[in-house]
Amino acid sequence: MKAAPLAEFYHDVTACTGAELSALLPDGIQQDVGHFNVFELGLPGQCLREKPTVPYACRSFYKISLLRGRNRIDYPDSSLDLAQNALIFSTPKVPHYWLPYNAGQTGLFCVFTPEFLRPANSGVVLDELPLFKAEGYPAFQLSDEQEARATAIFRRMQEEMASDYIYKYDLLRTYVLELMHLGQKLQPTTALHPAYSAAARLTSLFIELLEQQFPLETPQQRLRLRTATDYADHLAVHVNHLNKVLKETTGRTTTDLVATRIAQEAKALLRQTTWTLAEIADALGFADVAHFSNFFKRQLGVAPGAFRLQALV
Incomplete structure (x- = not known):
């Protein structure tokens, strides 16, 4: 970052x-x-x-x-x-x-x-x-x-x-x-005075690592870590163990947490930049605009283009 x-x-x-x-x-x-x-x-x-x-x-x-x-x-x-x-x-x-x-x-x-x-x-x-x-x-x-x-x-x-x-x-x-x-x-x-267990420490490390991927400041910048396996490998734990811990501490899976944070970044980029949808999709690690649009609509219930127009009103 x-x-x-x-x-x-x-x-x-x-x-x-x-x-x-x-x-x-x-x-x-x-x-x-x-x-x-x-x-x-x-x-x-x-x-x-x-x-x-x-x-x-x-x-x-x-x-x-x-x-x-x-x-x-x-x-x-x-x-x-x-x-x-x-x-x-x-x-x-x-x-x-x-x-x-x-x-x-x-x-x-x-x-x-x-x-x-x-x-x-x-x-x-x-x-x-x-x-x-x-x-x-x-x-x-x-x-x-x-x-x-x-x-x-x-x-x-x-x-x-x-x-x-x-x-x-x-x-x-x-x-x-x-x-x-x-x-x-x-x-x-x-x-x-947080309860500081091994699970809490791993969760904290994951959240910190996730936040370190953002913000994306230029269209040329790319997410380094994109999948649950990427994060597990970086944290030197098995992906199943990371999933289990995050589910226990946050109630959500690794993939869900990563997807939510990517959606938040997508919202910020659509609101605050003039990047094209193709540039945003590429920077966030999607194969093309269609994959990005489908992801965004699943997460937020609206297409990215429509979301950008609403933000301008």
Whole structure:
């Protein structure tokens, strides 16, 4: 899965604000500390936001956002409507699209690479945190008190970024971890303390592997894993064992789960791109448009062409 690099993110920011790139890059960006930066929304002349022309953008970095105002976060298979004061944790594994409902949005966000919080620096394994599980959508509405606490953390980040303190990146890691702990406190207790059996681990690995195939960003990109056997081979288990485990933990077969996720991606491509049906069918691994149309109609009860027309209304 191709992810947009930090260079592209900063290119968008400089094009949007007219700021010089050198003015945006923090000291030490090329050093062995990983990358971190913090930004504020709603400043005069600023238009930092996800580009609407790149739906379900998947980044190569992590992002924590504090948004004030009404927003919608679209994921490939669901949408979340958020009222004022929302804290959102974005991972490279889960593509998303931010749609602000209000003009003049305000808020703050920080971006960082996995290296910034690698275990040697922080003692944290990001992908093992419930906040950054591939199957989760961690976006939380905040009370006024929680919003004030989050804002204070971001303000300390801004203050530290502007300082010449020699250990400021160590302190910034602490602030990032403080935001993560705030988010984890907002999660249901069941999510924070999952029952972790061998079956649960295999299911988690399968879901993560499935999500890694998406999004498809160009018509030339192809699904690497298409069948239940493909996934079983990649996970080094027998396909019958994978089917049995998934049936026990999710109530669905491997083939059903893969087909549902492919259908979700097909819906996103039909809604959000101008790719032809032939290009979508080819990228999703179908032999031709007829096979793709039959699959789509079985899954959703409507032909892909008709679905695209409905989405335009």
